[in-house]
Amino acid sequence: MQIYNTHTSFDSRGGCVLALGSFDSLHIAHQALICEAVAQAHMRGVRAGVHLFDRRPETVLFPQKEFKSIYKNDDKAQIIERFGVDFVYYETFDAAFMKLDSFAFARMLKEKLGVLCVVVGFHYTFGYGGAGTAEKLKQFGEMLGFDVVVLEPIEQDGALVSSTLIRECLINGEIARANRLLGRDYMLGGPVVRDRGVGTQMGIPTANLAVPDDILLPKNGVYATYSSVGGRLFAGVTNIGVRPTFSLDKIAVETHILDFQGDIDGAYLQVYFLQRLRPEKKFDTKEELARQIFSDMDEARRLFVEKCG
Numbered sequence: 548m549q550i551y552n553t554h555t556s557f558d559s560r561g562g563c564v565l566a567l568g569s570f571d572s573l574h575i576a577h578q579a580l581i582c583e584a585v586a587q588a589h590m591r592g593v594r595a596g597v598h599l600f601d602r603r604p605e606t607v608l609f610p611q612k613e614f615k616s617i618y619k620n621d622d623k624a625q626i627i628e629r630f631g632v633d634f635v636y637y638e639t640f641d642a643a644f645m646k647l648d649s650f651a652f653a654r655m656l657k658e659k660l661g662v663l664c665v666v667v668g669f670h671y672t673f674g675y676g677g678a679g680t681a682e683k684l685k686q687f688g689e690m691l692g693f694d695v696v697v698l699e700p701i702e703q704d705g706a707l708v709s710s711t712l713i714r715e716c717l718i719n720g721e722i723a724r725a726n727r728l729l730g731r732d733y734m735l736g737g738p739v740v741r742d743r744g745v746g747t748q749m750g751i752p753t754a755n756l757a758v759p760d761d762i763l764l765p766k767n768g769v770y771a772t773y774s775s776v777g778g779r780l781f782a783g784v785t786n787i788g789v790r791p792t793f794s795l796d797k798i799a800v801e802t803h804i805l806d807f808q809g810d811i812d813g814a815y816l817q818v819y820f821l822q823r824l825r826p827e828k829k830f831d832t833k834e835e836l837a838r839q840i841f842s843d844m845d846e847a848r849r850l851f852v853e854k855c856g
Contacts, residue, residue, distance in 0.1 A: 548635065553639040557636070568671065571710040573729070595633050598656075622734065649675070649678050650679075664694040667697055738814070739755060739756065754802050765787060768825060768826045769784060771784065772802060772821060803844070
């Protein structure tokens with residue numbers, strides 16, 4: 548899969564089909580858009596792509612506020628590639644792009660990217676102030692010479708599937724529900740960095756992830772997780788929080804990988820979440836903490852076997 552952005556050359560000859568959207572969480576409704584774009588591209592014998600922004604538009608619209616994303620762009624691309632997409636195009640969302648009116652945006656899709664067809668959700672908006680709608684895009688498509696496929700909403704558990712709902716699930720620690728909405732296990736990724744080594748001193752070494760500040764973290768607590776290391780899957784226990792037993796105040800993401808021995812400092816680790824086991828708790832002694840962690844490990848191993856066999 549190829550990755551393009553506003554500053555790279557894009558060969559529009561032959562045309563393409565694009566899925567359009569923010570794709571912040573790549574949940575099951577986003578996946579339906581992408582799969583439809585791939586199907587439409589195969590029908591036409593052209594490339595299928597996903598068009599998205601290089602940052603959340605809110606960070607430009609409201610620069611004084613803090614907005615957190617669910618995935619980094621690199622992780623998004625890795626997920627998107629699984630659906631048979633030929634390329635991803637990251638549009639630079641800046642003040643100039645923000646001011647494009649809806650027709651100028653549609654014309655850009657045709658003239659710059661050579662779209663033959665675009666696939667959008669029923670609530671898709673575009674152009675300055677979000678003035679463009681899916682129906683308006685259909686009108687522009689007729690004028691400019693491309694088809695527009697609009698997909699109906701998808702519900703699960705009686706609620707509309709959305710990135711907003713997934714954020715709520717993560718903030719509340721509802722990992723199982725988030726996973727159903729995502730159609731896969733929620734993941735945090737980052738390079739492994741050295742920390743104070745407290746876990747190693749207790750005989751429970753941890754891999755500490757360096758997660759960017761603009762990435763949303765699930766609710767503080769202890770989670771059953773698993774990771775891929777060297778092509779093998781390993782169960783794990785991941786703590787997100789301030790580690791109150793050791794009177795620390797900076798939120799950390801640290802994972803003890805079960806049944807694994809080796810040095811992965813500096814490696815990029817992806818940690819997949821299965822279930823929140825418990826909230827963070829301050830223990831009176833390191834020994835009490837260790838006993839609880841070993842109990843967490845037993846539960847995490849059980850959930851991992853249930854999930855992965």
